[in-house]
Amino acid sequence: MAKTKRRLGHSLLTKESSAGVLFTLPFTVGFLMFMIVPMGISLYYSFCEYNILSEPKFIGIDNFVKMFTDDAVYMTSLKVTFFFAFVSVPIRLVFALIVALILLRTTKVTGFYRAAYYLPSIIGGSVAVAILWKRMFAIDGVVNALLGKIGIETNFSWLGDKRTAIWVLIPQYLWYQKLGWIGTYVPLIVPYFFAIQGFFVYLMTNFIEGIPRELDEAAKIDGCSYWGIFVNIILPLMKPALVTGGIFSFMWRWDDFLSALLYVNKSSRYPVSLALKLFCDPGSASDYGAMFAMATLSILPAVCIFIFFQKYLVEGISTSGLKG
Numbered sequence: 001m002a003k004t005k006r007r008l009g010h011s012l013l014t015k016e017s018s019a020g021v022l023f024t025l026p027f028t029v030g031f032l033m034f035m036i037v038p039m040g041i042s043l044y045y046s047f048c049e050y051n052i053l054s055e056p057k058f059i060g061i062d063n064f065v066k067m068f069t070d071d072a073v074y075m076t077s078l079k080v081t082f083f084f085a086f087v088s089v090p091i092r093l094v095f096a097l098i099v100a101l102i103l104l105r106t107t108k109v110t111g112f113y114r115a116a117y118y119l120p121s122i123i124g125g126s127v128a129v130a131i132l133w134k135r136m137f138a139i140d141g142v143v144n145a146l147l148g149k150i151g152i153e154t155n156f157s158w159l160g161d162k163r164t165a166i167w168v169l170i171p172q173y174l175w176y177q178k179l180g181w182i183g184t185y186v187p188l189i190v191p192y193f194f195a196i197q198g199f200f201v202y203l204m205t206n207f208i209e210g211i212p213r214e215l216d217e218a219a220k221i222d223g224c225s226y227w228g229i230f231v232n233i234i235l236p237l238m239k240p241a242l243v244t245g246g247i248f249s250f251m252w253r254w255d256d257f258l259s260a261l262l263y264v265n266k267s268s269r270y271p272v273s274l275a276l277k278l279f280c281d282p283g284s285a286s287d288y289g290a291m292f293a294m295a296t297l298s299i300l301p302a303v304c305i306f307i308f309f310q311k312y313l314v315e316g317i318s319t320s321g322l323k324g
Contacts, residue, residue: 046293063293074294077275084188089249092192099195100204117198187263200245207241243312251302272298
């Protein structure tokens with residue numbers, strides 16, 4: 001009887017394992033094809049002299065030596081990227097934590113404030129929002145209708161007229177231009193003082209809400225102030241959330257391409273994400289071996305940080321505080 005039960009249990013376990021493997025197979029195949037295999041090919045070509053038109057020729061570590069000895073642009077871009085990463089990460093986390101603490105205050109309008117803050121981060125890049133934005137500024141759109149109600153007749157499309165399209169599409173760039181920030185690093189740092197990315201605020205808020213209230217109440221009974229509760233109880237318990245936010249912040253800052261492309265207009269100030277394209281010479285003949293070597297070195301910091309701190313990353317994502 002016991003032997004039959006063991007066989008039945010083993011059969012069920014085998015079926016469950018097979019089902020699990022079957023459901024994860026598409027992801028595994030996609031991960032191997034689009035992540036592991038390209039990374040392996042890139043690593044191989046980084047040790048070769050290669051220009052697409054000819055067969056790759058193995059040259060050892062010459063491309064990597066070139067990065068650190070002959071290429072001043074790469075070293076400069078590496079320093080710039082490290083500077084941005086290590087400056088923006090603490091700023092982003094500190095101000096996200098401040099906003100999270102403000103949103104945690106229970107008032108009649110707390111729900112509205114949270115929705116207003118998180119909503120742009122959730123739907124800001126969707127197709128539906130783009131269509132809605134286009135309709136709002138059309139000839140028969142909401143904007144023209146509202147202006148007509150107050151006696152201002154505007155019979156043109158705001159997105160189709162060259163006088164108004166630039167103000168509708170890129171107001172942030174124009175604002176930075178008026179402030180004289182274009183061509184500097186200021187637009188890449190200052191926005192983080194305002195906790196502009198709702199993901200980090202949401203992460204902090206969820207984690208703090210998961211901390212048992214009994215800890216706060218016990219500390220108040222012992223005469224601890226609000227600042228003391230935050231420093232001695234909440235902040236130490238938030239280590240997984242802070243490390244998780246730090247990892248995401250570092251990786252996003254390290255890989256940021258669009259912001260640097262828009263606001264940094266000198267090649268001597270390019271971060272690593274932009275410096276890669278400088279390997280293409282005016283004759284369109286590219287040193288792909290050196291480019292692959294640079295790409296390989298560029299992803300190492302993010303990979304190392306992920307490997308060393310993955311324990312806190314998993315803990316910070318899978319939990320939202322203590323289970324009381």
